[in-house]
Every structure is written in C-alpha cells, then in structure tokens.
Amino acid sequence: MTIRIAVFDAYGTLFDVAAAARRAAAEPGGAALAEHWQSLAAIWRDKQVQYTWHRAITGAHTDFWQVTCDSLDYALEATGLLGNAALRDRLLALYRELDAYPEVPEMLARLREAGMQTAILSNGAPGMLADAVNSAGIGDSLDAVLSVEEVGVFKPDARVYDLVGKHFPGDRAEVLFVSSNGWDAAGASGYGFTTAWVNRMGLPMERLPWTPQHVLADLTPIPDLATGT
Template sequence: MKEFKKSRRNFINKAIAVGGLGIVAPSLVFTAKGNSIGVTDEQKYQRPKVLFFDVNETLLDLNVMKKSIGNALGGRPDLVSLWFTTMLQYSLVTTVGNQYHDFGKIGGAALKMVGLNNGVVITDEQAGEAIKPILSLPAHPEVKEALILLKKEGYKLVSFTNSSNKAVESQLKNAGIYDLFDDRLSVEDVGKFKPHYDAYNWAARKMGFESKDCMLIAAHGWDVAGANWAGWQTAFVSRPGQQLFALANPPEINEKDLLLIAKQLVKL
C-alpha cells in the first residue's frame, strides 16, 4: 500500500490539474522529458472513508472577527492578516517547544505583540473581548447544504480544529451545524497544533481509520500540506485570501467553496 501511496504522490506532483481546479485526475502524465504516458485506473483517487473538516475560515466566516480585531488594533483592519498569521506562527512555536496553550490565549498574546509593534497597547481583557466573536461566527453560505449532501451520501463527517473543545462546541452550535457531525475533535486532546504530523495521526486513530482512508478539507495551505504529509487525502477550499503552499503536494480536490467539493466527493 505504501508503494502505491508513494507513486500516487509522485504522480500528483507531476500531474497537471484539469482546468486548474476540480479533482486533480489528469488523463495524461508528463515525464521529466515532457513525454506523456497513460494513467491506469488504479492511480485514480479512492473514496475516503471519513471526512475531517477544519473549522475556522473553512466552515465559518471570520469576517466578523476582522472588524473586532481591526478595532482593537486602533482601527487597522489591514493588520488583521498579520495578527492571524502571528497566531498561527505562535501556535507552532509553542508546539515545537513542547508547550501547549489554548488557541484563544495564543491569539490574545499575538494580538498584544502586533499591537505593540504598531504603537497600540492592548490589555489581556481587551484582547479577550476582541477575540470573543470567534465563538459566534456564521457558517459560510454554502456550508450547511454541502454537509447535508455529504451526510446523505453516507460519508462520516468529523470537525477537526485548532480551537479548544469548549470553543468549537460553541462555534458549531452558534453556526447551527453542530448536529451534522459524527464527531468533533480538537487538537487540545493531543496537545499539538495542526499541522503537526502527530495531530493528524491522532485524529485518524481516534476515529479508527488508517491515514489513507482519511481526507482533510480545509481553506488553509498549511493544513492541507500537513495532512498530505501525514498520508491523508486533501481537499482545498480556495476561499479569498487563502493560498496553497508551493513546497507541498497539491490537494486531490481544489474548489472555491465547500458545495463544489461535496459534489466532487459524491461522484467518487
């Protein structure tokens, strides 16, 4: 199985996506010398047995946060991307240092740092207030329909987030999509943030599946990269402001919203 997996990855690396989007299932592969060779059926993608969904940005719309965070930074919505990236960076800083803190706490610390670098002193209380709206984000418009479609199709659906267990419970309930998931996992239980290899391994084992049977669906280049490195299939939701990491393998599916991804998965 491993060999097939490896050759499939090499195949993907060399493949040219059909139309740039959609399922990356080219009918031709180009060799190093530019010659095309046929692709056999066994190289096509298998139906995953379990779908893991990233939550923030992937399912839920972070735009509300952008306002509260921008306001905390002294009316600088242009600094929101820097804040979010700093939060992601420091989640990994703690992970590689064998530390763990609640994602929200790291977000607060990151907000204070970005503030200080831009002449704005933010207290712990103010940071907490600015981040609070993350608990009541609306789902992106197509999300509910997509999840219902996948559920009807027999897929096992699991949310898998860097948010804490408590936070994601509020998030999914407030967005009205809590009951659509068979299970809800947080990296809090493994103590290492995505995209740590161990986080995906833990999630697969927790759900009782092998890595090859898992697919991660996420709107972050780093998340699909990490899941792929852990042997999972991946689907990238190319929401505005989100990009793939050029030094990672491309995802099996690449679509601009979740419903389009669901429709690809229904076909498998």
C-alpha cells in the same frame, strides 16, 4: 479509494476568522477599529498560525485560546489599538461566535444526506470549538469535533492527524481532509489523507514536500468531490 469521512479544519475553513474584527468595526463604538479592521484581522490570523508553529517546534504547548489572545495583543499593538480593553474584550467574545461561511450548512447537510461521516479536526481548544459550532448551528451535522488538546501539540504534527484514525478506524486514503491553510493541506497529504485545499484568496501553492490533490475556491464542491459524483 472510496471516501467515507470528510474532516474539516475549523478556523478559516468552516469559520470566517475575519468576522470578529469586521463585526466589531461595524458596531456602535467601533469607529476606532473601522479603518484598521482588515489589517488587524490579517495580522491576528498570521500571528495565530506563527505562534502555533513556534510552540509545536519548541514543545512549549499552550491551548489555542491563549495563542488567540497573544496574537490579538500583537495585532492591537501593530495597529495602534493596544490599551483599548473594551475593544479587546469584544473582539475575543466575537471570536467565540465566528460566522460560518455561507455555503457551510448546506454543504454539511449534503454530506450527511449522502451517508458520509463528518468531523472537525482543529487547533482550537474544545471550549472554543464548542462555542463556534453552537453559534453556527452545525452541531447536528458533525459526528465528532476533534481538538489538538487530546495530544498537546499543534498541526501539522502527525499526532494530530492520528486523532482521525482513533475516532474513525480505516484507511487514511478514505478520509477527505479539507483545510483553507495550504500548509495544513500539504501536511495532511503527506500523512496519507485525500486532501482539498480551499484557496479562497487565490494564493500560490505552498513550496512544501507534498501538495493537496484538489484545490477549490470554496466549500461548495465538497459533497460532489467526496461522493465522486
């Protein structure tokens, strides 16, 4: 079936979630973070994902900004940096202007040139997503930025994936859903989307009921994959 719409997860897929810690460590006054930034970034991200799953399962929803703050506090304590208020504030500020991966602007531009509709579907809160999109300068390359806050539950709940059909009516298989999270790509595959897992770290395939149809090292092949060229 022909792909009409390319839908992207945001954090870790379009935006480099390690960028906030990396940039803060390189700034003047970042010496306390310099030897810990990689560990902090990894723990921060792991806890973000874990907390969204817990809140989705228990029904204790809050927005992703609160989850981001909570998971950062855990990561700061785990790396011995809890109590450094200035560092915490700086990391949170940088998270709202994460670097896009270098191939993102050209990849999105090629999709648009091919007449493809494009969107973000993210756990992110609307304000967070707006800041990230604006900072990366990719707003003109997107038809929609969809947040789970429309339904009040995190991925991989099917109500999140339903948002795509509400904004872009059509067959689910006409949607190419792209995520750097193996569990997200698996959930979207089970939902009926055509899926691509961007496996930048060369991780093993998740042992889940569904698997993505495509596995990529980065986003560069997405336009050819979407258009069948």
